[in-house]
Structures are given as structure tokens and as C-alpha cells.
Amino acid sequence: MIAKTSPEIGGLGHSVKRKEDLRLIQGKGNFVDDVRLAGMVYGQAVRSPFAHARIRSVNVENALALPGVLAVITGKDLEKAGLAWMPTLFHDRQMVLAVDKVLFQSQEVAFVVAEDRYTAADAAELVEVEYEELPVLVDPHRALDPDSPILREDREEKTNHIFHWEVGDREATDRTFQQAEVRAQVNAIFQRCHPAPLETCGCVADYNTGTGRLTLWLTSQAPHAHRTLFAIVGGIPENNIRVISPDIGGGFGNKVPIYPGYVCAVVASLKLGRPVKWIETRSENLQSTGFARDYHMTAEIAAGRDGRVKALRVKTLADHGAFNAAAQPSKFPAGLFSVCTGSYDFQKAFCEVDGVYTNKAPGGIAYRCSFRVTEAAYLIERAMDVLAQELKADPAELRLKNFIPPDRFPYQSPLGWSYDSGNYAAAMNRALEMAGYQELRKEQAAKRAKGELMGIGISSFTEIVGAGPAHTFDIAGIKMFDSCEIRVHPTGKAIARFGTKSQGQGHETAFGQIVAQELGIPVADITVEEGDTDTAPYGLGTYASRSTPTAGAAGAMAARKIRDKAKKIAAFLLEASEEDLEWEPGRFSVKGVPGKSKTIQEIAFAAYTNIPPGLEAGLEAVHYYDPPNLTFPFGTYICVVDIDKGTGETKVRRFIAVDDCGNIINPMIVDGQIHGGLTEGLGIAFMQLISYDESGNVQGGNFMDYLVPTAMETPHWETDKTCTPSPHHPFGAKGVGESPNVGSPAAFVNAVVDALAHLGVKHIDMPLTPWKVWQILKQKGVVD
Amino acid sequence: MAKTQRVHVKLNGQEREAEIEPRLLLAHFIRDVLGLTGTHLGCDTSNCGACTVILDGRPIKSCTFFAVQADGRELLTIEGMMRDGKLHPLQQGFHEEHGLQCGFCTPGMILSAYALLRGNPSPSEEEIRWGISGNMCRCTGYQNIVKAIQNAAAKMQQEGVAA
Numbered sequence: 001m002i003a004k005t006s007p008e009i010g011g012l013g014h015s016v017k018r019k020e021d022l023r024l025i026q027g028k029g030n031f032v033d034d035v036r037l038a039g040m041v042y043g044q045a046v047r048s049p050f051a052h053a054r055i056r057s058v059n060v061e062n063a064l065a066l067p068g069v070l071a072v073i074t075g076k077d078l079e080k081a082g083l084a085w086m087p088t089l090f091h092d093r094q095m096v097l098a099v100d101k102v103l104f105q106s107q108e109v110a111f112v113v114a115e116d117r118y119t120a121a122d123a124a125e126l127v128e129v130e131y132e133e134l135p136v137l138v139d140p141h142r143a144l145d146p147d148s149p150i151l152r153e154d155r156e157e158k159t160n161h162i163f164h165w166e167v168g169d170r171e172a173t174d175r176t177f178q179q180a181e182v183r184a185q186v187n188a189i190f191q192r193c194h195p196a197p198l199e200t201c202g203c204v205a206d207y208n209t210g211t212g213r214l215t216l217w218l219t220s221q222a223p224h225a226h227r228t229l230f231a232i233v234g235g236i237p238e239n240n241i242r243v244i245s246p247d248i249g250g251g252f253g254n255k256v257p258i259y260p261g262y263v264c265a266v267v268a269s270l271k272l273g274r275p276v277k278w279i280e281t282r283s284e285n286l287q288s289t290g291f292a293r294d295y296h297m298t299a300e301i302a303a304g305r306d307g308r309v310k311a312l313r314v315k316t317l318a319d320h321g322a323f324n325a326a327a328q329p330s331k332f333p334a335g336l337f338s339v340c341t342g343s344y345d346f347q348k349a350f351c352e353v354d355g356v357y358t359n360k361a362p363g364g365i366a367y368r369c370s371f372r373v374t375e376a377a378y379l380i381e382r383a384m385d386v387l388a389q390e391l392k393a394d395p396a397e398l399r400l401k402n403f404i405p406p407d408r409f410p411y412q413s414p415l416g417w418s419y420d421s422g423n424y425a426a427a428m429n430r431a432l433e434m435a436g437y438q439e440l441r442k443e444q445a446a447k448r449a450k451g452e453l454m455g456i457g458i459s460s461f462t463e464i465v466g467a468g469p470a471h472t473f474d475i476a477g478i479k480m481f482d483s484c485e486i487r488v489h490p491t492g493k494a495i496a497r498f499g500t501k502s503q504g505q506g507h508e509t510a511f512g513q514i515v516a517q518e519l520g521i522p523v524a525d526i527t528v529e530e531g532d533t534d535t536a537p538y539g540l541g542t543y544a545s546r547s548t549p550t551a552g553a554a555g556a557m558a559a560r561k562i563r564d565k566a567k568k569i570a571a572f573l574l575e576a577s578e579e580d581l582e583w584e585p586g587r588f589s590v591k592g593v594p595g596k597s598k599t600i601q602e603i604a605f606a607a608y609t610n611i612p613p614g615l616e617a618g619l620e621a622v623h624y625y626d627p628p629n630l631t632f633p634f635g636t637y638i639c640v641v642d643i644d645k646g647t648g649e650t651k652v653r654r655f656i657a658v659d660d661c662g663n664i665i666n667p668m669i670v671d672g673q674i675h676g677g678l679t680e681g682l683g684i685a686f687m688q689l690i691s692y693d694e695s696g697n698v699q700g701g702n703f704m705d706y707l708v709p710t711a712m713e714t715p716h717w718e719t720d721k722t723c724t725p726s727p728h729h730p731f732g733a734k735g736v737g738e739s740p741n742v743g744s745p746a747a748f749v750n751a752v753v754d755a756l757a758h759l760g761v762k763h764i765d766m767p768l769t770p771w772k773v774w775q776i777l778k779q780k781g782v783v784d
Numbered sequence: 785m786a787k788t789q790r791v792h793v794k795l796n797g798q799e800r801e802a803e804i805e806p807r808l809l810l811a812h813f814i815r816d817v818l819g820l821t822g823t824h825l826g827c828d829t830s831n832c833g834a835c836t837v838i839l840d841g842r843p844i845k846s847c848t849f850f851a852v853q854a855d856g857r858e859l860l861t862i863e864g865m866m867r868d869g870k871l872h873p874l875q876q877g878f879h880e881e882h883g884l885q886c887g888f889c890t891p892g893m894i895l896s897a898y899a900l901l902r903g904n905p906s907p908s909e910e911e912i913r914w915g916i917s918g919n920m921c922r923c924t925g926y927q928n929i930v931k932a933i934q935n936a937a938a939k940m941q942q943e944g945v946a947a
Contacts (some may be wrong), residue, residue, distance in 0.1 A: 017879060024887030025875040026864030031888065034821035117812070118805065198826045198834055198888045200923050249824070249888030284826040504886030504923045565825045646939015675925030703831035703920075711913040711926040766816045 002517070002663055005585045009523070010732060011517030015668035020502075020526075024162065029247040030201045033279050035217045041070055043265050044120035046110035047128045047288070048102035050759035051359040051696020052137070052149065055101055055109070057076060058128035063112055063126040068119035070272055072127060073111040073264060076097035083267065085154075086233050087105075089257055089334070089476055090612060092324035093154075093163070094362055096260045101134070103151055103322035104361050105698050106287035111264035113276060113572075131526040136359045138634040140296060140319035143356035151322065151357045160357045162324050167332040167416050168350035176311035176348045189765045190375045190745075192294035192319065192360070193688040194286050194617040194700070195680075196708060197369040197503070199249020200290055202539040203262045205269040213240045214269070217261060220245040220531075221255045221501055222541025225478055227533045229483060234266065234306055245531035246768035251503035252680070253365040256327040256543050257290050275428060287701045290327065291360075291690055292367030294319040295375040299340070299383040307393050309402045311348040312414075314340050314379065318355040318364075325362035328371040329473045329480065335371025336630075338415040339464040342380035343424045343634060345401040359696045367678055370465040370544040378523040381746030382456040385457075385753065395750070396432060399460045400425055409728075419462060419632045420734075423660070426722045428460055431636040431658040434720060448758060453643035453782075455755025459635065461743035465735045466549025466631040481626045482550035483537035486515060486556045490607035490608040492601025493525040496558075499539010500551040501531045505673065505737055507547065510665045514552055514731070518559030520586025520600050537622055544736035545633070548665065549726075550685045554625035556730040561621035566603045569619075572612035573598050631734035633725045635659040637678075637747040643755050645783055648774025650686065650752055653716040659742075662725045662734035670736050674715050677740025683709045684741075685748035689767050714731070756780075791855045795820070798862025807850050810844075811835040811850035814861060822862035822891045826920070834921030835893035837861050843899040862891035867900070873936040874898055874947070883932030885923030887913070893919045897933045901947035906937055 023029050060072040075097035078084040085093045098109050110127050124292050126684065135149045142148050143160040150158050160723040174273035177183065204217040214236055215462035220226050223245040231238035265278040272774040280289070295316055318334065320326060328335040334353035341349050366372070368399035384402075388395040403424040404411050411419040440456050447454045483499040500507065512526040530536055539551055563583070570588035571578045574596060581588045589597035598606075606612075607619035640654040657674055664670050688705035700706035724731030744764065752768050753761055759780040764772065777783045792801045795818060802817050802843060802906050814837065826834035835847040838860035845930065865872040870926050874894050886889040893916060900915030907915060912933050913926070921929060939946065 020887065021879040021884060024884055024890050025862075025871070025878050025894065026866070027820070027891045029822075029887050031821075031824065033815075033825070035817075117816075118807070168936070196922065198832060198886070198920060199824070200826070250886040252842060282829065282832075358902065443923050487894075507884065668882050672885060672924060672928060675927045676885060676923045677925075679925035681923070692809075703827045704829050708920060709923065710917045710920060711930070712917045714926045716909075717925060717927055 001609065005517055005520065007634060009516050009522050009585055011513055011521055011585065012665050014513065014666065016389045016509055016513055016523055016666055018506050020506065020508045025538065030220050031206060031249055032246045033197055035204045035246065037204065037275040040277055041113055041115055041272065041332045042117045043122045043276050044270055045108045045261055045284065046112060046124045047106045048098065048106065048109050050102060050131050051132055052107045052134040053131035054104050056132055058110060058271040059128040060110065063123040065125060066119065066123045068115040068553050069123045070110065070115065071113045071268060073097065073267060073751060075109065078267065078734055083263065083669060086258065086263060088323055088325040088774065090326040090328060091325050091330065093639060094323040094325055095217060096263045103698055104359050106284065106361065107753065108260040111268065113268045113272065119480065122705065131622045132419040138646055138692050138694055138696055140317050140356050140357060140358050142429035150188065151359060162320060162355035162357060163333045163649055164352065164354050165620055166352035167338045170350045172360050173311045173313050173348045173350035177300065177302045177313060180310060182303045182390055183300060184383060185298065185300045186383050186386045186763050187298050188349055188379055188382050188763060190295040190297065190378055191766050192291050192690045193367065193684055193705065194291050194690050195252035195254040195751045196286060196706065197250030197252055197254050200280035200282060201255060201259055203265050204277045205265040206274055207269040209273040210343040213242065214266065215242045215244065215245055216266065219248055219255045221503060221543050223501055223531055223533050224538045225475060225540055226258060228478065229476065235485045240717045242266045243533045246697040252368045253292065253543055253640045254290050255503065256365055256754050257325055259289055283702045286690065287698050288361050290325065290365035291321070293375060294364055297375065297379050299379045301383050301387050303387055307391055307398050307401050309344050312341055312346045312451035314351040316353040318353055319353050319358050319360065321358055321360040321362040323362035324355060327365045329475060330477065332371065335366065336464045337372035339373055339417055339462065340376035340380050341413050341415055342367055342377060343404060343460050343462040345404045346414050351415060360692055365546055368677060368738050370463060370467065370738055373464055377742045378746045381461060382749060383764065385750045386781045389757060395458050396428065396437060396781045399458065400428060401667045418629060420629055421724045421730055422462065422632060422634055423722065423724045424460055424634055427634060427658045427660050428636040430720055430722055431656050433639050434656045434718060435638045455641045455644060455751040457639040457747045457749065457751025457754055459743050459747035459750060460636045462632055463632045463737065463739050463742050464630050464632055465545035466627055467544050467546055468630050469628060470626045478540060480540050481624050482539040482554055482708065483622065483624045483727065484554035485537045485622040486558045486562055488604045488622060490605050492521060492604045494521055495529060496555060496701065497529045497535050497536040498551045498555065500542040500547040501541060503579045505542065506666065506669045510669055511552060511555055511644040513556040513665050515559050516738055518556050520565060521671065545738045548733045548735045549631045550625055550627055553627060553730045554623045554732060558621045558623035559693055561623060562619055565619060566600060568615060569603045569606050569612055570598045628728045631729060633661040633734040633736060633739050635739055635743055637741060637743050639747040639751040641751040641755055641771060643752065645712065645777060647775060648770040650768060650773065652682065654718065655715050656718045657740060658720045658722060659739055660724050661728065661736035661739065662723065663732035663759055665733065671719055673737045674719050674740045677738060678717050678744050679709050679714050681742045681744030682714060682748060685745045685766050685768060687767050687769065692698060789852055794858040795816060796861060804851055807849065808851045809850040810846035810851045810854055814846060817858065820861055822861050824888055824891060833896060834892045836887050836895045838895055838899060841902065843896050846858055862894060865894065866923055873939040877932040877936035877939065881932040881935050882929050883929045889919060889921045893921065893929060898947050901940065904939060904941050905946065906917065
């Protein structure tokens with residue numbers, strides 16, 4: 001347990017109200033579209049109406065003739081500058097502006113710059129592009145068919161196959177299956193969806209011709225990495241690039257990649273010597289930027305008749321769209337999908353993934369997800385329910401029987417992960433108790449007897465977050481450490497800067513609490529700053545629930561360096577030896593001498609005014625934290641649904657979420673994260689879908705077609721916690737932002753399938769729309 | 785530049801006037817012409833509600849409303865919510881109940897809640913959820929937004945003030 005500081009200090013465990021709120025509730029935030037610079041002009045992309053087409057010509061004359069239009073940039077222009085293509089974050093390249101052909105609907109073809117937004121939009125309409133339509137590949141299962149078109153003619157290998165990746169012991173797994181008493185199989189599609197943060201992507205690129213410096217305000221979850229990539233790809237010296245990630249209106253992984261619009265805005269600013277703003281519309285955001293999932297998965301479990309699981313076999317087809325623009329660590333083509341053995345003690349496992357190209361928007365990004373862990377958790381939690389159905393076992397009991405027991409941690413999973421800590425039964429039992437599980441089962445039986453449809457779904461997920469150890473994890477070559485720099489001012493106030501970037505997670509408050517805990521400086525006296533690459537230490541940014549495991553840890557370590565120096569100063573001031581001093585939050589005292597002590601504020605003042613001989617002045621430290629392992633948050637979710645037979649509509653009656661994210665910085669913020677993640681899970685399970693028709697026209701391209709939950713569909717979430725600290729994190733935290741989004745889709749789907757299980761239903765693919773459920777009811781003869 | 789038209793509005797109690805294109809959307813008028821950036825745009829199709837402002841006492845989505853339609857009328861945006869230099873009870877409620885995370889939906893959400901409480905000073909949870917159903921939030925899951933509005937409603941009842 002971590003000693004709790006006073007509320008005034010507000011260290012770990014206090015529900016400190018958020019500092020960032022005050023500007024945001026007054027409309028005084030500073031989002032990218034709020035940035036206004038003298039002489040600023042506006043960019044607008046011209047996009048392809050076709051999913052696959054050759055470009056015969058691009059005529060910009062009429063657009064350029066429109067008064068107020070300053071430039072029209074085409075793929076050919078970029079080609080001359082060597083910028084028609086840019087690297088993706090995952091061993092592939094992507095067109096910035098199309099030169100010869102387009103590969104997905106809404107792909108960027110040209111970029112218009114004008115004095116104002118409306119003129120830019122007018123001019124985009126005046127750019128004439130002549131296309132010759134080509135055969136379209138939409139279905140990933142047809143990607144490798146001999147009669148399918150080869151999409152990426154630019155690649156040496158003339159195939160739509162991107163990668164094959166496998167992990168585990170195939171032969172031993174196959175042998176276990178041959179001898180298995182019971183087998184369960186599920187074929188599940190985790191549909192293509194989009195994070196759709198409420199603020200779309202955008203930037204303001206300001207190249208100053210006087211100084212030669214580029215300042216780039218960017219909707220970026222990883223400003224430092226983006227600066228480096230702009231330097232490498234764009235050839236601008238890195239010291240001449242300043243990326244500022246201001247207030248970000250939600251990210252959820254959507255704001256990790258570099259998009260063509262950013263590059264075009266930079267090119268336009270270099271060309272014009274004026275600041276260029278580019279802000280996506282919602283349609284552009286949904287149709288062209290990083291989608292998530294699109295995993296077509298099969299899981300098989302081999303088990304004994306006693307219900308003990310023995311082996312897991314997983315085969316997956318991954319649709320990456322036109323370019324492999326996955327944002328994930330470079331050694332992991334399927335991210336951390338191999339955590340798919342979940343919370344269960346499988347002896348053998350084998351997992352393989354093949355990635356293919358299709359004529360769809362490029363991706364896929366980690367949508368509120370630590371690199372495909374959402375797909376993995378969904379798959380295993382669905383498969384466990386299918387096994388329970390096979391065995392006619394209770395899904396809760398089956399899980400309890402197969403959990404990795406607490407005394408097996410650190411646990412080596414058969415697919416190579418070392419789980420840091422866990423107590424899965426504790427979270428499950430708490431959730432069962434909160435739900436009143438046995439009573440719910442009785443109610444369900446009674447309802448079934450009356451012909452009513454009620455279902456109970458359980459998901460006992462294990463996450464893998466906090467990437468990650470530098471020996472294994474990098475993005476585009478940059479190791480996935482993170483950082484913190486703290487400066488304590490003479491008056492005892494402090495500023496702490498981090499290499500991460502909050503997009504609503506509340507770092508300005510929570511990260512201040514970490515420093516407050518370690519130094520005893522009240523959280524109110526600590527300013528937290530992120531997102532300005534000129535001032536913050538280098539870090540890899542905020543996604544994959546990595547901020548607390550990496551940058552948060554760096555904050556504690558930097559603060560401890562400061563405390564070590566403060567101790568030397570205190571010893572000097574108190575005329576005592578360091579060994580005779582003891583620490584309580586905010587003060588060093590001489591052991592056994594009441595009243596003989598110095599506060600951290602007095603020590604800070606002395607660091608600048610009364611410096612001990614032999615010590616450097618000042619009180620600051622920087623720490624780059626390379627975590628020794630990932631962290632493994634977990635939990636059990638229980639969902640109770642009622643299905644309306646007449647409409648097929650599912651009502652989520654109750655949802656119980658017991659999370660274990662180790663030690664907690666700010667309980668209020670953690671609960672808020674869980675509410676939000678569960679709601680996104682609800683959206684994914686019931687509505688969020690980006691689909692394409694056979695011509696490659698995107699069907700979920702705006703908020704009229706791409707449905708996300710409103711307050712009406714969203715239930716009241718019932719939350720609780722268990723606490724199993726991470727043994728290797730400096731203050732035992734694990735990270736939480738994504739757990740609810742990772743763990744909940746299976747709970748929703750398991751509940752709906754459970755409601756229909758007596759009809760012989762074993763699986764339904766998301767989203768579980770009323771239409772889809774009603775069709776099943778009709779097919780099963782429940783309704784006419 | 786197309787033909788322009790003079791538009792006059794009373795924005796947060798102040799008389800404002802500008803010469804604008806008739807096609808200019810109210811949201812862009814408020815943000816780009818009048819310079820108040822607390823009103824956000826999230827979707828362009830009037831689904832998300834980030835651009836909600838109060839026009840003559842009623843909430844509208846300013847991304848699908850022409851600025852010229854607001855001529856001669858009264859507008860309230862998030863910047864006009866403070867009272868006597870103090871936060872409006874709704875603003876306080878959102879802070880106290882952790883009713884915001886990224887903050888992008890917050891101005892529109894607060895203004896929808898304001899309109900709700902003007903018509904119904906002590907709404908039920910169901911009525912609150914209906915009242916904000918035209919405003920999307922991708923971060924909070926709405927639960928703490930509901931609490932924030934309940935917090936504000938209780939405070940205003942206690943203090944005997946209207947929204």
C-alpha cells in the first residue's frame with residue numbers, strides 16, 4: 001500500500017478535481033482550429049470519388065483562376081519534391097497525393113490553398129480530375145484470389161498479401177487438438193470501425209521564411225515522434241521544427257498516424273511562406289483517416305470434458321486497406337494480438353495472422369486499444385462462451401475453473417508474454433456479487449419459460465499495456481520509453497513536463513498528483529505541461545494506455561532524483577548527516593529530534609539562495625523511463641440485456657464493471673475513463689460500423705450513417721475495483737484508459753447470444769443492430 | 785468574394801455587426817468573424833451538437849444555420865455563461881462531477897443543459913438524457929454529465945435562481 005498524503009498535498013488516491021476543466025468549461029480551450037495567426041490561409045483536400053481508378057489527368061486551371069486561390073498542389077508537384085509518398089508507421093508507404101492511381105474512396109488527390117475556408121472549398125470543386133475506373137477489391141477473403149486485381153502496383157511483390165505472422169507451438173497445439181475430448185470453435189469478425197473523436201484531425205503549419213523554422217500545431221497524440229518523422233521525411237532539420245499539440249478533442253488512436261493533410265499543409269506553408277490551416281470535415285475524418293479492427297478471426301479451444309482448457313488455436317485475416325498504416329510497434333505486425341490466451345491457463349497455443357490489402361482507407365490503428373488487444377480479448381471471451389455452451393456449463397464457473405491462479409504470477413503465457421500480476425477470481429467474484437448473479441440466472445429461467453428474452457454476458461479480460469521495454473518495443477525505430485522533467489522553483493512551486501500528450505485523460509491533474517506524492521508539494525502548486533516539443537522532454541506519446549506505465553513512472557523517478565538532492569540540501573541546512581534524516585511527504589526531519597525539520601519549500605529556496613558547498617544550484621531532474629515489462633490490467637464485466645422480440649432491439653439493463661488497474665492515481669478520473677471506455681464498447685458492439693458496398697463506396701462516412709452512442713442508449717454503469725499492484729512499476733500502477741473498451745464488447749455480445757442461446761444461437765457478429773437480431777428471431781420462428 | 789450582407793446580432797449581451805457572405809454558417813461567423821472559439825464544430829451534419837448555441841432562448845446547432853438567419857436576434861455562447869464574474873452553476877457542476885474529459889463537446893453540452901433547465905428546472909435522469917441526446921460525447925459515457933446537470937439543478941433550486 002502507498003501512504004496517502006493529506007488532501008492538501010493531493011497525492012495518489014485523491015479524487016482531485018481537474019485543473020484542465022477551468023478553461024474548457026469557459027470555452028477558453030485552445031484546440032487546433034482555435035489557432036489564429038496573422039496571414040493564415042486555408043487548405044482543402046480534393047478527394048477521389050472512386051475506390052480504385054487510374055488518374056488520367058488533373059486540371060487545376062479553373063481552380064487557380066478563382067479569386068482568393070493561392071495554390072493547388074497535385075501529386076505530380078509532390079513527386080518533383082520527392083514527397084508524393086510517405087512512410088507509414090508500419091513498414092509500408094502511403095501516397096500523400098495520388099499520382100497515377102487512387103486506391104480508396106476519399107483518397108487525397110490534390111490540395112487547394114485559399115485565403116479563406118469557403119474559397120478553398122469552392123476551388124476544390126473546380127479541380128478537374130479524369131479517372132478511369134479499375135476493378136475494385138472489397139472483400140479481404142478474395143484478396144489472394146488469382147482473379148482479384150493487384151492493388152499495389154508500386155510494390156515489387158505483385159500480391160495483395162502484406163504479411164504472415166505466427167507465434168506459438170503449432171505442432172504441439174495441433175497434437176493437443178487431436179487428443180481433445182471437447183472442441184469449441186467461433187468464427188468472429190471484429191468489424192471495421194472508427195474512433196471518431198469529437199474533434200477531427202487538423203493542423204496549422206507555419207513556416208517562417210525569416211527564421212527558417214516550421215511551427216506545426218497538430219492534433220497529435222505523439223508530438224515528438226511526429227517531429228522526428230517530419231524531419232526525416234521532409235528533410236527539415238529537426239531543430240527547426242516545433243510541434244505543438246494543443247488541447248486535443250479526443251484521440252483514441254485516431255491521432256497517432258501522420259496524415260496526408262498535415263504534409264500538404266506543411267508543403268503549402270513552405271511554398272507560400274504563410275501559415276496554412278487544414279481542418280478535416282467529419283466525413284473526411286471517417287472516410288480517410290485511421291480505422292480500427294477489421295479482423296476476421298477463428299478461435300478454437302481444445303478442452304477436457306471436465307471443462308479444463310488445454311490449447312488455443314487462432315487464425316486471423318487482417319484487412320489493412322490500401323496501405324498498411326497500422327500504428328504499432330515495429331516488430332509486431334499484429335500488435336499484441338498474441339495476448340489472446342487471455343486470463344486462462346492454456347498449456348499450448350498457436351496464433352497466426354495474415355494481412356492483406358483492399359480498396360479501403362488505410363489502417364488499422366489501435367482504437368482505445370493497446371495494439372490489437374481488443375480483438376484478442378473479444379475473441380477469447382467469445383470463445384470461452386462458446387465452449388461453455390458446448391459443455392452446457394455456466395460461463396462464470398467455466399472461467400473460474402480456468403483462470404491463471406494468483407500464485408502463478410509472474411505468469412509465462414504460451415505465446416510468450418510474462419504477465420506481471422493478477423487475481424482474476426477476486427475481480428470475478430466481486431462482479432458476480434454486485435450483479436446478484438444467481439438471482440439473475442433464476443430470473444432468466446423464469447423469463448425464458450414465459451417466452452421473454454433476457455441474457456447475461458460475462459467478460460473476464462486481461463489487457464497488456466504500457467509499451468514498452470526498449471529491448472522489444474519501438475515505433476518506426478524510436479524506442480518506446482517515456483519521460484518527465486521537473487523543475488522546482490525557488491518558491492517551492494514546480495513545473496513538470498512529460499513526453500506524453502493528454503487528449504482528455506486529465507494528465508495536468510493526475511501527473512501533478514504523482515509529483516505531489518513523491519515530493520509533498522501540493523498538487524495545486526504543480527503545473528503540468530505536455531505537447532510542446534521545444535520544451536517537453538522526448539517521449540513517444542499517449543496511446544495504448546501507456547502514459548501512466550511509462551511517463552507516469554518517469555514522473556515518480558524524476559521526483560525521486562529531486563528528493564535525493566533535496567536530502568543533501570536538508571542535511572546541510574539542518575547540520576545533520578543524510579543518514580539521520582527521515583522523509584514524510586513535504587519534509588525532511590532529523591530522526592528523534594522533534595521540530596528539527598525543513599520543508600520541501602524551504603529546501604527549494606535554499607537550492608537557489610543558500611547552496612551547499614560542492615552541490616550544483618537548482619532543483620530539477622529529468623528521467624527517461626524504460627519499463628522492465630508491460631503491465632497487465634484485468635477485470636470482469638457482467639452485462640444484463642433484455643431483447644424486444646418485436647423490434648430486435650437490445651436494452652442494456654445493467655452493466656457491472658470490476659476493474660483492476662493496480663494502484664490508482666485519481667479515482668474520479670479512473671471512473672470517468674471506465675465510463676467512457678464502456679460507452680465506446682457499447683457503440684462498437686451495437687452500432688459503430690464502417691462498411692463498403694461492392695464498388696468500394698464507404699457506408700459509414702458521416703454521423704448520420706456512422707452511429708455512436710448518445711445519452712439515451714448509454715446505460716448507467718456500475719463500477720468497482722480490486723487492486724493488484726504491478727510489481728515492477730514505481731508506484732504499482734497499470735494503466736486503465738483502454739480496459740473498458742477492450743473488455744466490454746465481449747460482455748455485450750455474450751449477453752445477447754446468451755439471451756438467444758436456447759434457440760441454438762452460438763455467435764452473432766457485431767454490430768448487434770436491431771435488424772440483425774430481428775432477422776435471427778424471424779429465422780428461429782420466434783416472430784412471424 | 786460573393787455579394788455580402790450586413791448582419792447584426794446581440795452576442796452574450798454585446799451588440800456585434802459584420803459584413804458577411806450570405807452562405808456563411810453561424811458557427812463560422814461566431815468563431816472566425818466574431819472571434820469566439822468556444823463554439824466547436826464536430827460533424828457538419830447537425831448530429832454531434834458541439835456547435836450548440838442559444839438563439840433567442842432556444843438551443844440551435846450553429847453548424848447548419850446561416851449567420852444571416854440570426855440577424856437582429858440574440859445569441860448566447862459558452863463565453864457568455866459566467867454571471868457576475870462567477871462560473872454558472874452548470875459550469876461548476878461539470879467541474880465538480882467530472883462531467884468533461886477532452887472538453888470538446890462541453891460548451892455545446894452545457895448550453896443544451898442550460899436550455900433544458902430553463903424549461904424544466906428539476907428534470908429526472910431520463911429527462912436529462914433526452915435533453916442532451918442531441919449532443920455527443922466520446923469521452924465521458926454521459927454518466928457524469930447527467931450528475932453534473934443534476935448538481936447544477938439542485939444548486940439553482942437551492943439558491944432560487946433560474947438557468
